[in-house]
Amino acid sequence: MSDNKAKNVNPRVIEVLENLPELPSMPSVVGQALDLLENPETDVKQLADTISRDISMTTQILKLVNSAYYGFPSQITSINKAMALLGFDKIKSLILSVAVKPMMLSYSGKALWNHSLRCAVGCQHIARSLDYGDLDEAFIMGLLHDIGKTVMQIYNKKAYPEIDKLVAIGADILDAERAFYGFTHTEMGRALVDKWKLPLIIGITAEHHHNPLKSEEAVSASIVYVADKITQEELKFPIFDNEIINCFDYEIQSPEALREEIFELSKPIEAALS
Ligand SMILES: [Fe+2]
Ligand SMILES: [Fe+2]
Secondary structure: OOOOOOOOOOHHHHHHHHOOOOOOOOOHHHHHHHHHHHOOOOOHHHHHHHHHOOHHHHHHHHHHHOOOOOOOOOOOOOHHHHHHHHOHHHHHHHHHHHHHHHHHHHHHOHHHHHHHHHHHHHHHHHHHHHOOOOHHHHHHHHHOOOHHHHHHHHHOOOHHHHHHHHHHOOOOHHHHHHHHHOOOHHHHHHHHHHHOOOOHHHHHHHHHOOOHHHOOOHHHHHHHHHHHHHOOOOOOOOOOOHHHHHHOOOOOOOHHHHHHHHHHHHHHHHHHOO
16 A cells, blocks of 8 residues: 655645545445455455455455456356455455445446446556556556545535536536636545555546646556546547657547447446446
């Protein structure tokens, strides 16, 4: 786990995050499991025992593992078996997918959840074709890229539809958020990811997915930038900033075809988590 925090944090972000009426905390089993995953001494049994204590988490993880997205030929019936087959890193992205779903659904609604899940699949898909090191990390980058929006909606739900209206007529989302909240979902996402003590790259990409070239991790942030744009529900024909596309070695021949492919790949995960 990383103690690296964002530099020059907007004080408004910290104030809001610390004074939220309902804190978007993870179920306790998630914190325990993530701690165990960070410890090189942890063995499969310890982790499986911890996760298995939460029946709902266990059921949903097994449902996901048995979905067509993973494509195992036979049914996996225990967390122990799932871990042996998938490894710790994949289990981590499964735990997070299951854990953030109720939070996003209840505060931000189905549209943000579907977009986040497709963005996760999209990041993993792009990362795979780039030979990017950690595909499960790429999944989590996509899954949590807009998590700051959920915090904004917990803090003040009424203002967010006004931002959607401004964005629909061409306003920059970050400018609109600053005007209404005094901070952006990217700043808030970074602060929340830091608060949850997730790996640094997840916080950096949450912070910079709208301006990846300003990031110290430009390739990772650009992967999220592309996956984010391509999985916008209402935007069938995304336009990319060429400077960003040129910064990493990824060729998009047809945005429509890529979008179709990612939406198709997402279906088994969406169904398993529905
Ligand atoms: Fe965003
Ligand atoms: Fe997004």
